[in-house]
Amino acid sequence: MAGSSKRTMALAFAMAVNCQADAPEGQEWPDSPCGICASCVRFQRGSHPDLTEVNLETQAAALGEAGKGKSGPAKELRIDAIREMQANVGLSPHSARWKIYIVGDADKMNEEASNALLKTLEEPPAHTIIILLAPDEMSVLPTISSRCFLLPLRSMSRREVARALVQKWGAERDEAELLAALSGGRLGYAVRLMEDRESLERRRSALQELSVLSGAHINDRVNTAGRYAKMFTESRPALYEMLQDWEGWWRDVIAVRAPAPELVVNIDQMQALESAARKHSSGSALAAIKLIQDTRQQLLENVNPRVALEALALGMK
Known part of the structure; x- marks a missing residue:
């Protein structure tokens, strides 16, 4: 999940709504994040105090052995992980316009976790945005998806991923083409591979x-x-x-x-x-x-x- 394009887009959105660059007239935030202001930099590093990620990996880290399965992180997102998020969700943002919660592996939530999250989605706190990442709308409970704004994403072509790696991340052409193939059209995963030699x-x-x-x-x-x-x-x-x-x-x-x-x-x-x-x-x-x-x-x-x-x-x- 950490390297998926869904997560990449979620982080880009989080950066944009909290970017400190000037916004066009009549808008609260710029069309795209500047990437260089203090807020953008902290979101990119994953160190912003108003960013919280909840997924199988963070669950395993927070719960220790209780959050693990036989071969690594547990295969379902449990109620404990959602409750830990809910403990802070009602607090005001620390320094950003919006507090951002990214629930990766939303399709892996068990029924207890889904029902717990539903209560927060029904009455979301002010200045809080909760982003759920899942393969498709059918992979989460209808009661969950009906309370969300749905944004379908498509996989990028290899050519599009390679072009982005060359133009934005400075990859060499041969390297970019290999990373694009290995990523399966997931730009975020391709970037992670480039950074993880x-x-x-x-x-x-x-x-x-x-x-x-x-x-x-x-x-x-x-x-x-x-x-x-x-x-x-x-x-x-x-x-x-x-x-x-x-x-x-x-x-x-x-x-x-x-x-x-x-x-x-x-x-x-x-x-x-x-x-x-x-x-x-x-x-x-x-x-x-x-x-x-x-x-x-x-x-x-x-x-x-x-x-x-x-x-x-x-x-x-």
């Missing part, structure tokens, strides 16, 4: 792992599975991220075979993907994807990680 390096390492594993002997595969089991014990999110990268690779193999090169995500790996597409049928690529998905589900269900990951390592060919 470690994430890009982890992706490259994951794809290198898959390449080495595919050509390894049985004994090496078994040993590698042991290393993955240790990774799972030490950092489950890291292992799940690697599996996600592997799944994306095999989807790209299918796209190359189609052929549908415009759907390829790992565009910096085209030579290796074309080689893999010559060696593997679409059926074998689909089987690899299913094996990865089954392994992920087994790990979530607490199957012995060494057993599950050994089967995965032996099946990646």
Whole structure:
């Protein structure tokens, strides 16, 4: 959620309504945030006292172990997170025109959380704006969506994302095109990737792992599975991220075979993907994807990680 385009737009709106730049005649705030006033800078940094974000990640941070699931943040937004927001929602803004609450993962609210939030939406405090982020209006309760102003968003094209990265964030053309492909049309996520070099390096390492594993002997595969089991014990999110990268690779193999090169995500790996597409049928690529998905589900269900990951390592060919 932290990197989604919905969140990017929500923050841009929060900046605009609180921007200290001169507004056109008859308007309370400028059409777009200046990005350089004290208010805009603090919103950009996420340090403005009148900005509160509520999502699965902030819930996990606030509630500790109680806010976590088996593989990271819990999968539902609970009433405790909403109540914590409501404890301060009635207070006047500290220094901004409007207090902003961004409820990410609004589609993940359980029934208790939704009903609690409904009371605030029915009688919103003065000078307070509550923004709910969800995939679509049908993913939240009708009683919630009926009390909101709905603003549908579309994904940007790869070309639009790449152009924005070059023009506004100073990315190189090749880098911008890769980030645009990896982001799936989510500008906010593309910007986060550009700023998080470690994430890009982890992706490259994951794809290198898959390449080495595919050509390894049985004994090496078994040993590698042991290393993955240790990774799972030490950092489950890291292992799940690697599996996600592997799944994306095999989807790209299918796209190359189609052929549908415009759907390829790992565009910096085209030579290796074309080689893999010559060696593997679409059926074998689909089987690899299913094996990865089954392994992920087994790990979530607490199957012995060494057993599950050994089967995965032996099946990646």
